[in-house]
Amino acid sequence: MLTTLMVLATSAVLFALGATGVMLRRNPVAMLMCVEIMLNAGNLVLVLGSRARGNDGGQAAALVVLVIAAAEAVVGLGLALVLFRNREPVDVDEPRTVRG
């Protein structure tokens, strides 16, 4: 009971946190990271429900969500790169060093 409550509360808080981040951040890459947090929170509820109900369906759905998250990250990051490229020149062939 307490464990269920803890996980459920964590996932609700994480989802709200991610939504706040999407509103707050203006960097497209940071926004995408906040969306990933929201996806993780949703997945957590699916897995918790699967455990609580003794049904594998939630875990299967969580796997599908993982794949969709990967596709979303690819397209989103591609868009973010294009956005940054339009502001300042970034050529993938140009950089000789990778920096943070």
Place this chain on the structure above:
Amino acid sequence: MDSLFPPVAAACVVAFASGLMVVAARGAIRAVVALLAHSLAIAALYALLAAGLVAVGQLLIYSGAIVVVFLFVVALLPPGGRQLGSQPVRVTAGVVVGLVLLGALITGLAPAVGGTQLVAADTAIGSVAGVGRQLFEYDKLLVPFELTAPLLLVAIIGAVSLWRRQEAQS
């Protein structure tokens, strides 16, 4: 209190703290590292909740693939790029939306908690065979699962064509 509570609580705290760091971090690299810690904590939670297959998937897809892609994008961004600060209006709006959403989630999820007990150490849950049966039975998740294949293909083509269009312009 069951024996599962202390590790689950620890993983929850780590997941929340690192999530907060992702949202609040100034530097992009710090946010990515926090995202890595976050996804590892979530994977630990999956493993604790008897979802071994999902935990492995989370480790491989999230901690492996997605975080590395984020790292590469951050590394490719123009150095010292202007970090747009958040205006107060935006901060207020974000916090208000977050709190309203949290309240809605709590009121929505509260009825689901009543008397919900974790199935005690049920080894039948989370086996590869059981999850696979859910994924591949035609009346369960077969159609969504098969649709993820064209989705990934479209995502790859989209990402490449976005970049190619840029190449043509410059």
